[in-house]
Each structure stands twice: as structure tokens, then as C-alpha cells.
Amino acid sequence: MLSQLHIRNFAVVRQLDIDFAQGMTAITGETGAGKSIALDALGLCLGNRADTEWVRAGSDKAEVVAAFTLSADSPASQWLALHELQADDDDCVVRRVVTAEGRSKAWINGYPATVGQLRELAPLLVNIHGQHEHQLLTRADHQLAIVDGYAQHATLLEGVRTAYQRWYQLRKQQKTLAQQSSDVQSRHELLAYQVQELDEFALTEGEYEVIDQQFKRAANSAALVEDSSFALNALFDGEHNNAHGLIQTALSRLEAQLDVDEGLAPAVQLLREAGVQIEEAARELRHYHEQIEIDDEQLHQLEQRVTTAVKLARKHQVEPHLLAQHHAALNAELKTLADQQVDTEQLDADVKAAASQYRQAAAKLSTSRQQAAKRLSQEIVLSMQQLNMPHAQFEIAVDADEQSPATPIGTDTVRFLVSTNPGQPIQAMAKVASGGELSRISLAIQVITASHLSTPTLMFDEVDVGVSGPTAAVVGKLLRQLGTTNQVICVTHLPQVAAKAHQQFQVEKSSDGQSTETFITALSNEQRVIELARLLGGDTITSATKANAAELLAS
Structure with a gap:
């Protein structure tokens, strides 16, 4: 889990030191205050593209340090051991520095590291779900990636990828020999x-x-x-x-x-x-x-x-x-050249065998996808009904065709089909779902798939956009339930979601007319009531909004 985040001279932040706990953490604040600043800083620390714009005006460098507590048998610990980057204890400390000139340096547990290594390690530490995730939901490649992530059949995927590479290389040799036969x-x-x-x-x-x-x-x-x-x-x-x-x-x-x-x-x-x-x-x-x-x-x-x-x-x-x-x-x-001429028949046989091996591996992967798609569809329908879509139907169609062009990820086409209203035929998601419905479907998928990940820390950046009222309370409940097995950090503008968190941070921005600075503060129970009241009623906080906020928090 993410235990600490230290940020220096990053964007509008001069200095922030944040201690995170297990469970669900909510980050709230006024619009424009920079609620996503911690997620942006963490993203930079874990390998996102370094940009000079991240360096605070007037500073020579920006620095982000993220500390994680790991279990000894976690995938992240195994990765660190494999690359000889482990620490003496179970902690993992990642540090990234970006200068005003655009140069970047990184360290893992005090050892110099490359950006490529940060990007390899990142998904083993944190899984970030962005606020625009629902916009990707209509893309076929993203739908396929969701099914594969839920199915957790990495071994089958690797088998297809390996078989494809062998078949591809043999066909390439075959084509080269054919093209060069007269020259040979x-x-x-x-x-x-x-x-x-x-x-x-x-x-x-x-x-x-x-x-x-x-x-x-x-x-x-x-x-x-x-x-x-x-x-x-x-x-x-x-x-x-x-x-x-x-x-x-x-x-x-x-x-x-x-x-x-x-x-x-x-x-x-x-x-x-x-x-x-x-x-x-x-x-x-x-x-x-x-x-x-x-x-x-x-x-x-x-x-x-x-x-x-x-x-x-x-x-x-x-x-x-x-x-x-x-x-x-x-x-x-x-x-x-003489051997090549002799081996042509053997190469043809090898290509045929490699094609058969690829098709067999792709068929196994397709079967796994179909089974996972059926289970995931059922879970998504239940979640959609909880999210105030009582008549929702959802189906994941996995179209398998042995004659489809070969790719490194198989021959399947995945389609998300949905119907949100009674009497409405089930159709492709892009044709049916509205923006708000897409947001709720996306949130349901993210929560379900996140629960199947081995990543200890899950971060949600305003994934509750387009959700309000009773549905917001359900969203908060789902995220809190997820927080019982994973560390959940959620940037939200909804009081019903924030109230479900085990801890809450408030983001504020201040300016003296010459410079601007963002602060993040851990809230006490009393302070959470005030912040939730602000989220409920705006800048004017009344006894009624405070009572409502206290009730939300108590529930």
C-alpha cells in the first residue's frame, strides 16, 4: 500500500507530506483547487512523461517521493528482488526528480533507475482509474483489455503471443526465401x-x-x-x-x-x-x-x-x-546457400506446424475469454442495478473466428452490448448509453475488475462524474467495500462518496497575488462534517447542512 507521498515544487505545490492509511481515503476540495495533484505527482513518480511544466515557477527542480509498504510475497517485492532493487525491510521508496531544463532522474530504494523500470514497477504498486475512463469504454480494444484483465489468464495470453511470434518469424523467413529464390x-x-x-x-x-x-x-x-x-x-x-x-x-x-x-x-x-x-x-x-x-x-x-x-x-x-x-x-x-535450398521443404512444414500451434493457443484463449465474459456480464448487471439502472441488461459478446487475421492477442472480437430501458433491444454500448449511463457502467466495471487485481493500491480520479443522489451513496458503498481488501484512494466531489471513506483529505488553494500554492490537509471527524456540509450546500454552511453531513458520516 501507499504509505507516504512527499511532493516538492510540483506544479502549484511548494511542499506536501501526506500519510496514507489502509482502507478507503477520499480527497475533496473546491473545483480548481487541484484535487488530482497528488495523483498527478504519483503518476510522475511512477514513470509518466516528465514535463518542465510540472516544475513550480521559480524553482530549479520538482521532486516526488512515494513510499510503499509491501508484503514479502507480493508481485512488486518479487520484481524488486529479480532486479536486485529490494530494500532491507518490506518498504519500497520511489523517487523522481525533474529539473527546470527538462532533465529527469529516478531512484528505486536508493538505486538509480530508468523510466522504463518505473513503468514496469508501477502497475504492481498502483492501479489508477482516470476520470475519463468511460470515454474509452466504447473502444473495442479497451473492451478486450477489460475482459483479459478480469479473466487473469496471463499465461494463455503469453502462449498466444509466443506462438504468434514464432509463426510470424517463420513466415517472414519463408517470404524472404521466396522473394530471393532467383537471386539465390x-x-x-x-x-x-x-x-x-x-x-x-x-x-x-x-x-x-x-x-x-x-x-x-x-x-x-x-x-x-x-x-x-x-x-x-x-x-x-x-x-x-x-x-x-x-x-x-x-x-x-x-x-x-x-x-x-x-x-x-x-x-x-x-x-x-x-x-x-x-x-x-x-x-x-x-x-x-x-x-x-x-x-x-x-x-x-x-x-x-x-x-x-x-x-x-x-x-x-x-x-x-x-x-x-x-x-x-x-x-x-x-x-x-546449399543448405537453404535443402531446408525449404522443412521451413514450409515448420510454418504449417506453427500456424496450427497458434490456432490452438488462440482457441484456448478464446474459450477462457468467453467464460470470463459470461461471469463479468452477470456481475456488471448486478452492479448496474445497484447504480439505479434497475432494468439494465448487459452482455459481453466474444466473437471467435478461426479464419480471422492472426494477432499477438488472438483472433477474438469483443463487443459490450447494453440495454438500459425496458423494451429497448440490446445493442452496442456506443449506440445506446448516454453519458451518465456510460459513467455508471464504467464505474461498475472498474470496481468489479479492480477487485480481481493483485495491485494493493487503487486510485479513482473523479470516476463518479455524472452520478448523484441515491446512486452516489451506492458508489460510496462499493468503494468502501473495495477498501476492505485493497487500499482505495478516491478523488471525489460527492459528499455521499466522501462520507463512506475511512479517512478524508481536503485540498485547498491559496494565493497572495503573486504566487499560488496548494495544500492538502487530513481532516478530523469534526472537520469532515464541515467539509461534507460544504459539498452538500456550497459555501454557505447552515445547521441543516451540518446535520445532514453528520448523518451521512454516521451512516
């Missing part, structure tokens, strides 16, 4: 030719880098022989003035002077090391020189393979070193 055949022929060409060349992964290096070495073997021979002579083998000999000469002379000046020691050491390095280099060069072979036949073969690889790479618009990878990719694509 052409692509298959091209790939077969390209793969055969590359199969014949049979370049392996990493081979091009090896043969390219070998080709460069073979093509430059004469120069390598000449340059390595020159270097060997210059360093060691030359008869006159080779580097090693010159270093040894210099080293001998400097070593002879070490006794004279030890400062030559570092240079001597470096020359010794240089002599060793030159000897090592000479050995390596001699070995390298001996390994070089000039093989014209090998050079020709390497040249042909490298040239062919470059031509094929250019033809396939890839780098030569990527030709082997490209070959493998073409081979894989060719195999996939």
Missing part, C-alpha cells in the same frame, strides 16, 4: 565458379606471406651474394685494411699505453668488445653467404604463384594476404 540461384552459380577457381589455386592460410618473402629473396639473390661478400671482406677477410685488423692494431697500441695512463681503459675495453662483435658478424655473414643459392627454376615458380595470387586478390577486391580467408568465407556462404 544466381549467387549460388557465381559462388560455385569462384570457389572452384580458388580451390584449384589452393592458397593456404599464411602461405602468401611466406612465398612473397621467398620470392623477394630469390629475385635478389645475386645482389645478396655480392653485398654479403663485400661486407665480409670489409669486416674481416680483406687482405688490406679490414675493420677487424685496424681495430686490432689500434687496440695493441693503446694497450701498450695503459701503464702510462689508465684513463685509456674504457676505450680499450670498447675496442676489445668491438673486435669480438666483428668476429661474430663475420661468422654470421660467412654462414649466410654459403646458404645463398641462385635457383632460376625456383624463382620462376615463386614468381608465377605470387603473380597469380595478386591477380586473384585484385579480382576479388581483397588484399593478397587475405585471399585464403576470403576463399573460406565464400566456401561457407556457398554451403549456407
Whole structure:
């Protein structure tokens, strides 16, 4: 249940702290005072669209915090645990901040949350019935949603949705394959030719880098022989003035002077090391020189393979070193196309099976809807009779047709049929019911369906519009009865409804000429009498209206 609501700088509210209790709570006030401000603030807190107009003029941000007390096994508690957003106790605290620049932030139990998460959690905490709910009542999609909500067959709905998605995806694949069949055949022929060409060349992964290096070495073997021979002579083998000999000469002379000046020691050491390095280099060069072979036949073969690889790479618009990878990719694509051609018959069979599974799931859902529609119709008739419509007839027709177009929610069409006067044939609601009758039918449906919801808190925003007199007292009685199993918060202008509440809040608006502010006050029993008297008689409160208000409250 909703236990607390804290509102800061929201619309015309500067600061409000409201404590709610179990049972039925009525919110009353003069027209234009902002009786729905708490519901609007709660809606923002639970994921409604953030608008800069909600930020109070002159403030940098609006803030709403809603605290809920949950049972450990409630759907909301399970959702919080699933998303690792649970608190240490059984409370759930949701906070939303909207800045004057339009930026929005949200938290659930102190953890940062997305607006999407708020919207997922919201229906598990609160179910809000708006004052314009009756205007939706003539829409077929809304009528279907009412039946599904009453039936509580979420598993059947999910089964139909899953079956539909599978059937849809398979039909999409089937259509795509059919549209692309000629393209696939052409692509298959091209790939077969390209793969055969590359199969014949049979370049392996990493081979091009090896043969390219070998080709460069073979093509430059004469120069390598000449340059390595020159270097060997210059360093060691030359008869006159080779580097090693010159270093040894210099080293001998400097070593002879070490006794004279030890400062030559570092240079001597470096020359010794240089002599060793030159000897090592000479050995390596001699070995390298001996390994070089000039093989014209090998050079020709390497040249042909490298040239062919470059031509094929250019033809396939890839780098030569990527030709082997490209070959493998073409081979894989060719195999996939071949598999697709083989799997066409299997896909046709899968589509047929998926269609059958969908129709079976839709039929089960339709049966559940028909059963629920019959029960709901009977309950609505009883409620309509209580709401001063003694001759009312109401029927929910569920039209099921296996040949109807498939949708994610089945193939049924739901129609609300009503007759409100004796002798009047039962017809579609939009053709028969007046505005006031629609309001009462809508209220009856909302109260009945709300009692089947697992949502702990139900909020009604002036759903009693168009209701008055004895009917209003029945409305209040229905809402109070609902308050025995759920927390009910009702914004109302009817004293007969407000008097049935377990607690009552009064909304007032004040202005100093420069700014306007809305307040919400919890009323004592004596204050409730005054407020109910105002609702009964207007601004002039007499002893008669007060007596009437006290009688209402006592009843």
C-alpha cells in the first residue's frame, strides 16, 4: 500500500507530506483547487512523461517521493528482488526528480533507475482509474483489455503471443526465401565458379606471406651474394685494411699505453668488445653467404604463384594476404546457400506446424475469454442495478473466428452490448448509453475488475462524474467495500462518496497575488462534517447542512 507521498515544487505545490492509511481515503476540495495533484505527482513518480511544466515557477527542480509498504510475497517485492532493487525491510521508496531544463532522474530504494523500470514497477504498486475512463469504454480494444484483465489468464495470453511470434518469424523467413529464390540461384552459380577457381589455386592460410618473402629473396639473390661478400671482406677477410685488423692494431697500441695512463681503459675495453662483435658478424655473414643459392627454376615458380595470387586478390577486391580467408568465407556462404535450398521443404512444414500451434493457443484463449465474459456480464448487471439502472441488461459478446487475421492477442472480437430501458433491444454500448449511463457502467466495471487485481493500491480520479443522489451513496458503498481488501484512494466531489471513506483529505488553494500554492490537509471527524456540509450546500454552511453531513458520516 501507499504509505507516504512527499511532493516538492510540483506544479502549484511548494511542499506536501501526506500519510496514507489502509482502507478507503477520499480527497475533496473546491473545483480548481487541484484535487488530482497528488495523483498527478504519483503518476510522475511512477514513470509518466516528465514535463518542465510540472516544475513550480521559480524553482530549479520538482521532486516526488512515494513510499510503499509491501508484503514479502507480493508481485512488486518479487520484481524488486529479480532486479536486485529490494530494500532491507518490506518498504519500497520511489523517487523522481525533474529539473527546470527538462532533465529527469529516478531512484528505486536508493538505486538509480530508468523510466522504463518505473513503468514496469508501477502497475504492481498502483492501479489508477482516470476520470475519463468511460470515454474509452466504447473502444473495442479497451473492451478486450477489460475482459483479459478480469479473466487473469496471463499465461494463455503469453502462449498466444509466443506462438504468434514464432509463426510470424517463420513466415517472414519463408517470404524472404521466396522473394530471393532467383537471386539465390544466381549467387549460388557465381559462388560455385569462384570457389572452384580458388580451390584449384589452393592458397593456404599464411602461405602468401611466406612465398612473397621467398620470392623477394630469390629475385635478389645475386645482389645478396655480392653485398654479403663485400661486407665480409670489409669486416674481416680483406687482405688490406679490414675493420677487424685496424681495430686490432689500434687496440695493441693503446694497450701498450695503459701503464702510462689508465684513463685509456674504457676505450680499450670498447675496442676489445668491438673486435669480438666483428668476429661474430663475420661468422654470421660467412654462414649466410654459403646458404645463398641462385635457383632460376625456383624463382620462376615463386614468381608465377605470387603473380597469380595478386591477380586473384585484385579480382576479388581483397588484399593478397587475405585471399585464403576470403576463399573460406565464400566456401561457407556457398554451403549456407546449399543448405537453404535443402531446408525449404522443412521451413514450409515448420510454418504449417506453427500456424496450427497458434490456432490452438488462440482457441484456448478464446474459450477462457468467453467464460470470463459470461461471469463479468452477470456481475456488471448486478452492479448496474445497484447504480439505479434497475432494468439494465448487459452482455459481453466474444466473437471467435478461426479464419480471422492472426494477432499477438488472438483472433477474438469483443463487443459490450447494453440495454438500459425496458423494451429497448440490446445493442452496442456506443449506440445506446448516454453519458451518465456510460459513467455508471464504467464505474461498475472498474470496481468489479479492480477487485480481481493483485495491485494493493487503487486510485479513482473523479470516476463518479455524472452520478448523484441515491446512486452516489451506492458508489460510496462499493468503494468502501473495495477498501476492505485493497487500499482505495478516491478523488471525489460527492459528499455521499466522501462520507463512506475511512479517512478524508481536503485540498485547498491559496494565493497572495503573486504566487499560488496548494495544500492538502487530513481532516478530523469534526472537520469532515464541515467539509461534507460544504459539498452538500456550497459555501454557505447552515445547521441543516451540518446535520445532514453528520448523518451521512454516521451512516
